[in-house]
Amino acid sequence: MYRLDKKNQTPGYIALISILILGAVGVAVAVSVLLMGLNNSKTSFAVEQSNQSKALANACAETALQQIKNLNSYSGTGNLSTSQGNCAYTVTNTGGQNRTVTASGTVGTIIRKISISISAITPTIAISSWQEVAN
Numbered sequence: 001m002y003r004l005d006k007k008n009q010t011p012g013y014i015a016l017i018s019i020l021i022l023g024a025v026g027v028a029v030a031v032s033v034l035l036m037g038l039n040n041s042k043t044s045f046a047v048e049q050s051n052q053s054k055a056l057a058n059a060c061a062e063t064a065l066q067q068i069k070n071l072n073s074y075s076g077t078g079n080l081s082t083s084q085g086n087c088a089y090t091v092t093n094t095g096g097q098n099r100t101v102t103a104s105g106t107v108g109t110i111i112r113k114i115s116i117s118i119s120a121i122t123p124t125i126a127i128s129s130w131q132e133v134a135n
Contacts, residue, residue: 056105
């Protein structure tokens, strides 16, 4: 007659439980690595959109400055559109040769804004400040 001994059964159960625990830990590590990679991808995408938005805002600001150079009395609005996003600018006459240019660039849900203060237009455009501003 064949007799089962408790000593002979224990090592098999310990090995099985050990493999299950190691497998669960491995799966947890793999899932956390995948989630971190996904989060990094989202962050990188948002940073890229932010850079594109700032570039568009600068492009609109430069377009506004060109409008002022072409016509010293220019004040008004305009916009540009590209395949990545769009931007808009406003030129405001604040008296004499002083002008304020505000420009914003939008890519996806990211918006970046720029404000430029101009202290003179002739003989050349003199920019007293060019800074990014909050919404």
